Amino acid sequence: MIVGEQKPFEEIWGMVKDHKQLTVFGCNTCVAVCQQGGNKEAEILASLLRMRATQEGLEIEIKNGGIERQCEHPFFESAKDLLDQSEAVLSMACGIGVQFIAAKYMSTPVYPALNTTFLGDVQTDWNFTEKCQACGDCVLGTTGGICPVSRCCKRLFNGPCGGSSKGKCEISKELDCAWQLVVDRLEALGKLDDYEKLAPVKDWSKDRAGGPRSFKLEGF
Ligand code: SF4
Numbered sequence: 001m002i003v004g005e006q007k008p009f010e011e012i013w014g015m016v017k018d019h020k021q022l023t024v025f026g027c028n029t030c031v032a033v034c035q036q037g038g039n040k041e042a043e044i045l046a047s048l049l050r051m052r053a054t055q056e057g058l059e060i061e062i063k064n065g066g067i068e069r070q071c072e073h074p075f076f077e078s079a080k081d082l083l084d085q086s087e088a089v090l091s092m093a094c095g096i097g098v099q100f101i102a103a104k105y106m107s108t109p110v111y112p113a114l115n116t117t118f119l120g121d122v123q124t125d126w127n128f129t130e131k132c133q134a135c136g137d138c139v140l141g142t143t144g145g146i147c148p149v150s151r152c153c154k155r156l157f158n159g160p161c162g163g164s165s166k167g168k169c170e171i172s173k174e175l176d177c178a179w180q181l182v183v184d185r186l187e188a189l190g191k192l193d194d195y196e197k198l199a200p201v202k203d204w205s206k207d208r209a210g211g212p213r214s215f216k217l218e219g220f
């Protein structure tokens with residue numbers, strides 16, 4: 001899932017305070033799971049902005065709403081009236097959703113309420129951790145299912161480096177060394193021989209070297 005964190009309130013207020021009308025617009029998929037950008041958070045943020053506007057003596061009509069996903073056209077049907085009538089939109093989606101609305105509503109200012117931070121998972125203690133950087137050429141099949149791109153601080157493909165100590169990364173004692181995790185997992189899989197194989201130089205051209213990437217589903 002895509003993980004995001006709400007921007008500081010003062011930064012959000014600074015972006016929107018000059019408008020006379022604003023819609024705070026939630027996205028109910030990834031950023032709702034991390035409780036930063038769903039309908040509930042849109043409602044809370046809209047209330048905080050209304051209070052701030054009252055404190056400052058500003059007349060801003062602030063509505064709130066949301067849809068299931070701000071990155072797919074069909075979901076926008078239910079919010080057409082709301083968005084058509086909006087002078088400005090404060091999107092609670094990730095950066096993809098913000099850009100998607102901006103492209104759909106060319107003359108409407110669209111502001112990001114979140115900082116999009118990473119692609120990650122959610123643990124049982126609601127800890128969100130980065131697990132993938134969408135490098136475009138997945139190597140998990142040879143690294144015991146541990147991603148060296150997102151989990152090794154140096155993005156090493158033949159680790160560990162000399163700084164690995166007692167299973168921790170030299171960058172921080174809080175961080176597991178990704179390559180220790182790779183070794184542990186390969187051992188558990190009975191595939192430690194794989195660790196001895198040198199990984200070839202990674203083809204980074206499948207990352208972002210050629211500009212924004214795209215993929216077309218044929219037949220649709
Ligand atoms: S190797 Fe690339 S695609 Fe695979 S999990 Fe890591 S960043 Fe994502």
Ligand code: SF4
Binds near residue numbers: 154155165177
């Ligand atoms: S200690 Fe491990 S995780 Fe940290 S940079 Fe070195 S190989 Fe990567």
